[in-house]
Amino acid sequence: MRIDIVTIFPEFFSVLDVSLLGKARQTGLIDLGVHDLRDSAHDRHRTVDDTPYGGGAGMVMKPEPWGEALDGILDGAAGAAPVILFPSPAGEVFTQAMAQELSAEQHLVFGCGRYEGIDQRVVDYAATRARVRLVSMGDYVLNGGEVATMAMIEAIGRLIPGVVGNPASLVEESHSDGLLEYPSYTKPAEWRGLAVPPVLLSGNHGAIATWRHEQQLERTRRVRPDLLPPL
Ligand code: 6GU
16 A cells, blocks of 8 residues: 655655664555655745634644645556545544444555644545545544554555455454443463452353354443443
């Protein structure tokens, strides 16, 4: 998968050199390009923002640098139209289902806004050249799209076949079946007076599967009832 990121903080993404995703880049499963938006701003101060039309607090990202940066990526793109993702608290909420869907794409572009957002015409223009989605991490506010982009790349990247060594580990995790995951234990069987639930030591695989499913349901009812179908 090819991933391009447009940002005014390219150094933010140096952590993508390490861990599972760093390895996926080394082996060629993920091809990453990080682009400094200021390289597409040609005034002396490399300005990327300006005051909002209509007034109001804060600054808006100017369209011209974004147009040039996106054109540079899209003009060079081979194959099908990429998906352009703009992280935004005004977007649809990012989910595991969305991560699954996006992990099958050939080319993703992340446009990281800062300040009060990007001039809307950038999004409208991008939609004439690619499939565009505004995506939110949830109901809270971040300073910009960089951390959200990092979270999405990790969620999507680990679903690309070959990135996670043991694909079975993707099956029994939170959200893969619509429920939260069950609690896990390892040795020793007793630690600081706390025992591992005896069923897990029983060797009875049917009983273990039943217990784990009950734990998933109990946890989900308690902390995320919104995930359960209405009664
Ligand atoms: Cl994607 N961006 C920003 N700036 N804030 C957010 C968000 C994204 N998701 C939740 N809050």
